[in-house]
Amino acid sequence: MFSSIRRWASALQISSNSEEVIREQFRTLTHMIPFLYTICVLTAVALMATFMHGGAPSWLAFWLPGSIALLMAYRRHYWIGLRGTDQTASLDSIIRTMRSAQILGPVFTLAFSFIGIGLIGTADAYQQSLSVVAIWITAIASAFCLSVLPTASILVVICSATPLIGAFLYNGAFQMLMLAGIFTVVSAMMLRPGSINTVRLSSKSCAFASVAACVTAFQAVRIASAGSKFAESISCCSSGNDVSPWLK
Secondary structure (H helix, E strand, C coil): CCCHHHHHHHCCHHCCHHHHHHHHHHHHHHHHHHHHHHHHHHHHHHHHHCCCCCCCCCCHHHHHHHHHHHHHHHHHHHHHHHCCCCCCCCCCHHHHHHHHHHHHHHHHHHHHHHHHHHHHHCHHHHHHHHHHHHCCCHHHHHHHHHCCHHHHHHHHHHHHHHHHHCCCCCHHHHHHHHHHHHHHHHHHHHCCCCCCCCCCCCCCHHHHHHHHHHHHHHCCCCCCCHHHHHHHHHHHHHHCCCCCCHCC
16 A cells, blocks of 8 residues: 555656656646636636725735745746746756745745635625635636646645635634535545646637636626525515515
């Protein structure tokens, strides 16, 4: 068992691959990572637009995600500039750049998770749903776009899911416990050995996966909004008020 784990862990290391594979992975990353950072910047802007006029403090709703968005925009420009250098750059510089992606990907995802958790505590049901959906979209896109770096994909899933699962369990509400269970099952499926594909993932596949995640997220927000209206209608009914405005 331990030998299988060691073989699996060693296979995740960049240096364990041949030079040809490393250069191909680097070429793929120069096309995938700019797309990933675009999604992350849009997510940060969406969070800012949603929460900047709410009850959250300005440093949490605006300055922190805005600073992260600027940093990711710079990294996007940096990776675009690396396109076409997969055959001319030295192998050592390529490995260093890929290792930086292994670190920054999970770090950015973890930052989004903690920002979302902080915002959830100051938001209504609709904003809470949007926050969770935005974080999960970012995590899914990151895992797909970093699929040529299995270590980064695994860490992205862990850094995104673990804080959210902990926050859901701490909340204790039935709906949050259900979300914690769903996130745990999905994360376990993505982390099982062999689930991370080390071959090149095309930009079309990454875009398709992200669009599918967006559609699912949109439906989740609609369900959350409908559930919030239903709960308010029940509250109005129990107090003897007219419920017709909530049923429209």
